């Protein structure tokens with residue numbers, strides 16, 4: 406059957422206005438943030454309810470049509486972009502954007518998959534609660550995409566990955582069946598925990614249409630400092646001091662290199678260097694508490710003064726109010742964006758055991774500089790979780806395309822070092838299309854076989870997000 410005939414049938418199911426077929430209408434769904442993929446699709450479908458998603462999937466399954474779920478399209482491994490073969494239909498979840506329930510007493514919230522993370526924060530805040538997931542892309546990414554990619558971000562240190570924030574899911578299976586696992590229970594040991602399979606599955610096993618999520622007390626006290634340090638060893642020592650003294654009150658601990666702060670000052674509107682002198686490395690450190698009982702500022706000062714005494718802290722600026730806290734975080738969250746302004750950037754989203762980060766950074770920075778003289782490593786990120794975004798900007802004046810052509814070679818060098826340190830080649834961004842072939846190199850044959858068997862059990866025809874992960 407011709408795509409036009411399918412489009413007409415889909416229009417009967419979800420309304421003509423929600424079947425996009427013109428090049429202009431489809432365009433925003435076909436490119437992604439890093440410009441690594443340019444997708445091709447016969448149509449973009451925008452169902453508005455779980456039942457409509459189910460109707461679309463039932464029809465697609467019966468007619469052997471491939472489908473790619475897409476949330477906010479901020480994913481960094483290409484999973485949400487239809488392949489160049491042109492035979493994958495994009496199913497956008499953006500219209501499923503209702504908050505279904507908020508239960509402040511039970512500290513839970515039920516949201517549809519297309520709710521934007523910022524809007525979810527607002528809904529929690531209105532109920533005097535916190536939904537802690539925090540990402541640089543939170544103005545665009547959707548909770549369904551966050552769950553499908555098991556997103557990490559800056560609050561993992563205190564609250565865990567997205568996986569730790571999910572209580573239940575509603576999922577439309579590739580066959581169109583609706584699985585209602587939307588429970589808000591904190592304890593439920595009744596057989597296999599099926600929701601875990603869909604979390605981090607990157608849309609390969611089913612389409613998440615709604616989620617029951619955990620809420621937390623909203624911080625009443627929040628303090629942050631921007632700290633200058635000499636080297637990653639000092640950063641690690643400060644982390645140990647902070648974690649030992651603050652425990653779960655330590656809600657942010659992010660590392661930034663000098664070059665990253667320079668990029669922000671240069672390219673991020675209104676950003677300024679938080680400290681008077683230059684330092685080789687920086688830490689953005691945040692402490693917060695849901696209770697008025699703690700003097701969080703005293704605790705922050707005590708940790709940093711111990712750091713000064715030990716000689717690991719060179720200088721620190723304390724945020725004097727919430728707007729300054731936000732200014733500090735703007736620099737951290739701007740790190741990905743500003744690198745775009747500096748030409749090509751080869752990325753590695755890696756993790757190693759926290760205590761090995763300084764050694765990893767030494768080795769990896771030396772290795773990429775030997776491979777591409779004058780390249781500019783910009784390693785930053787969630788050091789408290791052992792997760793570094795080891796990004797490497799092109800040498801000044803180099804040809805961008807020529808530099809990016811060395812992507813795989815540099816990846817191989819950095820991932821080899823990650824492997825030596827017992828780390829992961831994808832700490833939080835997932836596998837998608839970008840790292841699919843790499844996955845086979847780092848997983849055992851048995852692990853790959855088990856993953857393929859899970860895929861086949863949920864999607865025997867291989868129609869949902871084909872070519873991603875397995």
Ligand SMILES: Cc1cc2nc3c(=O)[nH]c(=O)nc-3n(C[C@H](O)[C@H](O)[C@H](O)COP(=O)(O)OP(=O)(O)OC[C@H]3O[C@@H](n4cnc5c(N)ncnc54)[C@H](O)[C@@H]3O)c2cc1C
Nearest residue numbers: 476477478479480484541547549550551556557558608613
């Ligand atoms: C500036 C910036 C900063 C970022 N910072 C972080 C960070 O700190 N930590 C981090 O982990 N990530 C980060 N990311 C990556 C990205 O934002 C996250 O992976 C996010 O969770 C993706 O959500 P999305 O709605 O945009 O999903 P999309 O990009 O639309 O999709 C991601 C994957 O999930 C699938 N999918 C989407 N929605 C559904 C659904 N409802 N059901 C089933 N499958 C679905 C897609 O097919 C795709 O495979 C960042 C990205 C940017 C651009």
